[in-house]
Amino acid sequence: MAPSKATVDRSRATPSPYMHDGSLPTLHEVVEFYNRGGNRNPNLSPRLVPLGLSRTEVDSLVAFLETLNGEGWQDVAPRTFPRRLGDPETSRTATHGLGVSDQAR
Numbered sequence: 836m837a838p839s840k841a842t843v844d845r846s847r848a849t850p851s852p853y854m855h856d857g858s859l860p861t862l863h864e865v866v867e868f869y870n871r872g873g874n875r876n877p878n879l880s881p882r883l884v885p886l887g888l889s890r891t892e893v894d895s896l897v898a899f900l901e902t903l904n905g906e907g908w909q910d911v912a913p914r915t916f917p918r919r920l921g922d923p924e925t926s927r928t929a930t931h932g933l934g935v936s937d938q939a940r
Contacts, residue, residue: 863897 853859859868868874870893872885888896 862900863893866893866897866900 851860853865859865870886870888873879873883
């Protein structure tokens with residue numbers, strides 16, 4: 836089984852069901868799944884171990900995850916792109932955040 840990368844949880848409270856196969860219908864069940872160390876199977880990573888969270892800690896973690904509702908996140912393309920420093924002729928060249936935006940000029 837190929838390793839996977841963790842994703843950024845911008846909006847965990849809204850999309851369900853959870854897990855890659857949709858097997859867990861609630862966020863609470865996801866936290867309980869990881870709290871018990873997953874389901875025993877031959878491909879289970881030895882790094883996935885029970886968390887040992889108390890009932891209160893599980894409830895608190897679920898409450899926190901439910902606050903990650905994506906409020907404030909905007910999936911909108913930028914109106915302008917950064918300029919390369921010292922090169923005014925390339926006003927539309929993306930520099931991966933290294934530059935001054937058109938709005939700042």
